[in-house]
Amino acid sequence: MEVIIESDYNNMSKRAALIIAGEVKRKPDLVLGLATGSTPVGTYKELIKLHKEEGLDFSKVTTFNLDEYIGLSPLNEQSYNYFMWSNLFNHININRANVHIPLGNVDDPDEHCSWYEERIRQAGGIDLQLLGIGGDGHIAFNEPGSSMASRTRIKALDQQTITDNSRFFEREEEVPRFAITMGIGTILEAEKILLIANGKKKADVCAKFIEGPITSQITSSALQLHKHAVVVLDEDAASKLERKVYYNRVRDQKLIIEKKTGR
Numbered sequence: 155m156e157v158i159i160e161s162d163y164n165n166m167s168k169r170a171a172l173i174i175a176g177e178v179k180r181k182p183d184l185v186l187g188l189a190t191g192s193t194p195v196g197t198y199k200e201l202i203k204l205h206k207e208e209g210l211d212f213s214k215v216t217t218f219n220l221d222e223y224i225g226l227s228p229l230n231e232q233s234y235n236y237f238m239w240s241n242l243f244n245h246i247n248i249n250r251a252n253v254h255i256p257l258g259n260v261d262d263p264d265e266h267c268s269w270y271e272e273r274i275r276q277a278g279g280i281d282l283q284l285l286g287i288g289g290d291g292h293i294a295f296n297e298p299g300s301s302m303a304s305r306t307r308i309k310a311l312d313q314q315t316i317t318d319n320s321r322f323f324e325r326e327e328e329v330p331r332f333a334i335t336m337g338i339g340t341i342l343e344a345e346k347i348l349l350i351a352n353g354k355k356k357a358d359v360c361a362k363f364i365e366g367p368i369t370s371q372i373t374s375s376a377l378q379l380h381k382h383a384v385v386v387l388d389e390d391a392a393s394k395l396e397r398k399v400y401y402n403r404v405r406d407q408k409l410i411i412e413k414k415t416g417r
């Protein structure tokens with residue numbers, strides 16, 4: 155796992171956007187997995203800027219979002235569908251037909267989950283998956299105890315997630331109790347993974363998933379098994395890491411190699 159530590163949220167967001175932009179330029183028909191929540195808002199702002207100011211082209215990009223609350227229609231302002239359109243898709247030249255976000259209000263959610271997995275397969279798999287991390291260590295809505303082999307399915311939200319996410323709702327009772335979420339198995343099949351985290355509140359869980367044992371109690375620790383996972387943190391989120399000096403040394407060595415080779 156490569157760990158990149160940036161000074162603050164803005165620099166974390168810029169770095170993440172540059173990594174995504176690099177992949178879009180390398181492969182214009184990139185299959186990009188996306189996340190919602192507060193963490194990626196800055197990254198999406200940077201991507202919009204790169205599109206508007208430097209012509210970053212999303213016209214051939216296909217996207218798959220990680221998750222959606224059960225019971226919310228895509229028009230509901232708290233839905234992840236709504237979030238994605240207002241924070242990113244409405245501001246870039248994405249082709250609407252290439253956007254995939256699970257629907258939380260379908261008649262048969264189980265069938266929808268199978269369809270979603272099938273759509274990912276038909277698209278050739280996810281090239282780059284962007285992730286945030288929950289206070290309980292979840293990625294997507296894979297709460298503690300989720301199977302490390304899990305696929306897209308319905309998952310009951312943990313009490314900590316319900317409390318954490320209540321900041322987006324008027325009252326905690328309004329937070330849906332279930333979500334459709336890609337599984338850990340689905341996420342691990344992405345070619346590359348980019349996890350971003352910021353703030354002191356994420357420091358403990360970041361130390362656990364990066365430097366602790368692999369355990370289904372911290373589902374993000376499954377990323378230790380991935381061949382190409384990059385984690386971009388701000389200083390606050392990185393503050394409990396024990397091997398910070400090493401991560402920074404790797405970064406410096408990479409810079410030297412990049413300068414020498416021009417890559």
Ligand code: F6R
Nearest residue numbers: 189190191192193286287288294
């Ligand atoms: C959202 C998602 C979640 C969030 C996580 C962190 O699509 O998959 O795992 O990434 O709950 O949320 P924030 O960024 O709001 O702290």
